[in-house]
Amino acid sequence: MTTFISQLTLPEVIFNNLPASILLPITLGTAVGYSTRPKTTKRRYLSYKQPPFSxxxxxxxxxxxxxxxxMGxxxxRAVHYGTSPLNSAATIATAKHGATLYTIQLGLNxxxxPLFFGLKRPVEATVDIIALLGSNIYLAYLWxxxxxxTAGLLLVPYIAWLGFASYLSAGVGYLNNWDLSDIEKDAVVKDE
Structure with a gap:
C-alpha cells in the first residue's frame, strides 16, 4: 500500500484544476522530449538495432x-472526486495515496x-520503465x-503502451549488447 507523502506529491490545486491536470504531464513530457533534441533522438533511435514491431x-x-x-x-478525476468531503475517509485516503504514487510515476516517466537517449543507459532505462509499468498497474487498481x-480505466491504454515500451527498451538494450555509447558514432561514420 502506498502512503500519502505531501513532499512527494503534486499540489492538490493541480489535481483540482482540470486544465492544469491535463496540461502538466503534456507540458513536462514535451519539455523532456525537446530537451533531448528530437532530431538527435530520432537519429539515435534509427541507428539502434530494433526488436520486431518497433x-x-x-x-x-x-x-x-x-x-x-x-493520465492527467x-x-x-481520482483526486478531485475522490477527496470530496462527501466520500468516506478510506476513499479520501486512497485518492491521496494515489496522488503520491501518480507523482512518483510521472517522475519515473x-x-x-534522458536515461535512454541522453545518457545512453539502457539497463537503467529498462529498470525505470518496468518500475513505471508496475506503479501504474497498481495505480489503476488503486484508483x-x-x-x-473511470480514472482506473483511463490508465489502461497507458499501461498497455508502457508494456510495449518496456519490450522495446529491453529489446533495443539486448540487441545492442546493453551498450548504446558508440552506435550513433558508428552510424554517422557510415553515412559520411
Missing part, C-alpha cells in the same frame, strides 16, 4: 501526447528518455477499484 519515430510524439492527456484527466472506475 514503430516509426513519428508515432511516439502523438502517442505520448494522447497518453499524457489521459485520470488524476483529475520523465526520467526514461479504479476504490476511488473512480
Amino acid at each position: 514503430p516509426p519515430p513519428w508515432l511516439f510524439g502523438p502517442a505520448w501526447t494522447l497518453l499524457y492527456g489521459m 484527466y485520470a488524476s483529475y 520523465l526520467a526514461w528518455m 479504479g477499484g476504490s476511488v473512480d472506475r
